[in-house]
Amino acid sequence: MAEQLRLYSYWRSSAAYRVRIGLNLKGLAFETLPVHLVRDGGQQHAAEYVAKNPQHMVPTLQHGERVIRQSLAILEYLDEAWPSPRLLPMTARDRARVRALAHMVACDIHPLNNLRVLQYFEHTWNVPQAEREDWVKHWIVEGFTAVETLLAEDAATGVYCHGQTPGLADCCLVPQVFNARRFGVDMAAFPTLLRIEQACLALPAFDQARPENQPDANA
The missing domain is CATH 1.20.1050.10 (Glutathione S-transferase Yfyf (Class Pi); Chain A, domain 2)
Structure with a gap:
């Protein structure tokens, strides 16, 4: 899994904050692509971003050609793709x-x-x-x-x-x-x-x- 990880994020979004923590706990390098949720009426509504996330929300994680949405789904994806250290317990x-x-x-x-x-x-x-x-x-x-x-x-x-x-x-x-x-x-x-x-x-x-x-x- 050598593809680059890109995180579409907003600094004050708590959902994006969750994913940043998970990526850091896994020791994974990632590129942050800011999506300002207020400026210009909300950059999450721009057509280019909506094509990636039709919910008009952050975060969105891009891993190579794969696009994963929803913070909890992203965190569980990270846990399955990179099992150590674990975010979820064994039992x-x-x-x-x-x-x-x-x-x-x-x-x-x-x-x-x-x-x-x-x-x-x-x-x-x-x-x-x-x-x-x-x-x-x-x-x-x-x-x-x-x-x-x-x-x-x-x-x-x-x-x-x-x-x-x-x-x-x-x-x-x-x-x-x-x-x-x-x-x-x-x-x-x-x-x-x-x-x-x-x-x-x-x-x-x-x-x-x-x-x-x-x-x-x-x-």
């Missing part, structure tokens, strides 16, 4: 736990506070900014309350979401904590999430993937 029971934690963030929390939802509220329904931000914080807090409980009460939780090595759930959790801070969520109620985030961000793979460390962060 079916443990994989189910990790996938459930990842899906709680990527499928239940994040979609309710991503850019296209907030833009629809603003431009179609004229929802004031304060109410939009209340919406975001409500769903992050509700989701994080459940994730905190599951992590804090399970012996399978270690330094990271599952055991002593970072994996798929951590790839999803850390970007969502970044989002929570953006919107002013009080994280004091989630000590387990904060502990895991701190452990993750101490690793170069997570640190290098931070939004502020991306080539398009100041664009």
Whole structure:
């Protein structure tokens, strides 16, 4: 698999952030192709990009001629194509736990506070900014309350979401904590999430993937 990896990304997209972490954990070199989600009405709507991703969303991973969409599908593709180090555990029971934690963030929390939802509220329904931000914080807090409980009460939780090595759930959790801070969520109620985030961000793979460390962060 010598084909070049290209990641269509936006510096502040938490979905793209997940994939950057996964690529870094795998030690894979990749080219970042920025797609600015706000400039020019959103570069994700440009015909050239829509031809690659008809959902008008990031991230998109191109591996040679293959194009993979959806962050969780991309991360599982990376895990199957480059099995070491693993993002998913060895046993079916443990994989189910990790996938459930990842899906709680990527499928239940994040979609309710991503850019296209907030833009629809603003431009179609004229929802004031304060109410939009209340919406975001409500769903992050509700989701994080459940994730905190599951992590804090399970012996399978270690330094990271599952055991002593970072994996798929951590790839999803850390970007969502970044989002929570953006919107002013009080994280004091989630000590387990904060502990895991701190452990993750101490690793170069997570640190290098931070939004502020991306080539398009100041664009």
